[in-house]
Amino acid sequence: xxxxxxxxxxxxxxxxxxxxxxxxxxxxxxxxxxxxxxxxxxxxxxxxxxxxxxxxxxxxxxxxxxxxxxxxxxxxxxxxxxxxxxxxxxxxxxxxxxxxxxxxxxxxxxxxxxxxxxxxxxxxxxxxxxxxxxxxxxxxxxxxxxxxxxxxxxxxxxxxxxxxxxxxxxxxxxxxxxxxxxxxxxxxxxxxxxxxxxxxxxxxxxxxxxxxxxxxxxxxxxxxxxxxxxxxxxxxxxxxxxxxxxxxxxxxxxxxxxxxxxxxxxxxxxxxxxxxxxxxxxxxxxxx
Numbered sequence: 086x087x088x089x090x091x092x093x094x095x096x097x098x099x100x101x102x103x104x105x106x107x108x109x110x111x112x113x114x115x116x117x118x119x120x121x122x123x124x125x126x127x128x129x130x131x132x133x134x135x136x137x138x139x140x141x142x143x144x145x146x147x148x149x150x151x152x153x154x155x156x157x158x159x160x161x162x163x164x165x166x167x168x169x170x171x172x173x174x175x176x177x178x179x180x181x182x183x184x185x186x187x188x189x190x191x192x193x194x195x196x197x198x199x200x201x202x203x204x205x206x207x208x209x210x211x212x213x214x215x216x217x218x219x220x221x222x223x224x225x226x227x228x229x230x231x232x233x234x235x236x237x238x239x240x241x242x243x244x245x246x247x248x249x250x251x252x253x254x255x256x257x258x259x260x261x262x263x264x265x266x267x268x269x270x271x272x273x274x275x276x277x278x279x280x281x282x283x284x285x286x287x288x289x290x291x292x293x294x295x296x297x298x299x300x301x302x303x304x305x306x307x308x309x310x311x312x313x314x315x316x317x318x319x320x321x322x323x324x325x326x327x328x329x330x331x332x333x334x335x336x337x338x339x340x341x342x343x344x345x346x347x348x349x350x351x352x353x354x355x356x357x358x359x360x361x362x363x364x365x366x367x368x369x370x371x372x373x
Contacts, residue, residue: 156370161186170225194219199244230269275316296320306332318351332363
């Protein structure tokens with residue numbers, strides 16, 4: 086059975102608070118000015134200011150690798166039970182987990198469908214086992230993008246790498262170079278997010294092709310079910326889903342009632358919805 090796992094962090098919401106969109110617009114304007122040798126200090130200053138704000142925000146809130154490393158094994162064990170994982174979290178935690186798992190887990194492989202830094206159009210072929218190292222596999226996608234994804238100066242979408250170095254710092258250095266900008270969506274409303282998704286080949290592929298094929302059993306963990314993300318539920322409705330399990334923090338009956346109604350409204354009335362404690366044994370970073 087194919088399942089979906091969602092991990093959602095606090096996002097940059099608000100009508101005018103989309104760092105990625107603003108950064109891309111002023112970045113493009115600055116690149117055009119440089120190419121045409123047009124003197125425009127205002128555009129360059131605006132670009133550098135927005136870029137610096139984003140970099141400082143990431144540096145201030147993003148966890149360090151060593152601070153979360155001890156959780157990787159439990160998280161990887163949890164995720165390895167699913168055939169498909171989709172994360173709405175922009176940070177590098179999930180990427181670190183799958184790198185750890187691919188190094189430490191024998192016979193199970195996590196694949197993000199990128200080869201040599203580029204997304205492979207034929208992503209479904211990655212479900213096939215090609216060696217004893219991936220007798221079982223899990224495909225990983227980022228419907229709203231991730232810090233590890235970026236656009237370069239010719240609008241190519243790539244996955245950034247650091248070799249054996251610190252990935253977070255390598256990514257920030259790439260942003261500082263002016264040759265890359267991050268690829269993630271953070272508009273406040275669902276319709277705004279969909280428009281931004283359509284402007285990215287990778288995000289649009291995940292939205293159009295992956296979400297409608299998540300299978301009939303879905304597990305959602307750590308998602309707040311905000312109105313700004315109903316487009317995700319609408320795409321899930323295109324799949325053959327019949328059962329959705331949702332994690333709950335504490336005994337929040339209000340949350341359960343609201344989530345159940347949202348699933349009925351946006352996915353279907355006949356969907357079986359079950360709730361489970363987010364601290365359950367074996368769930369996410371809780372030891373089995």
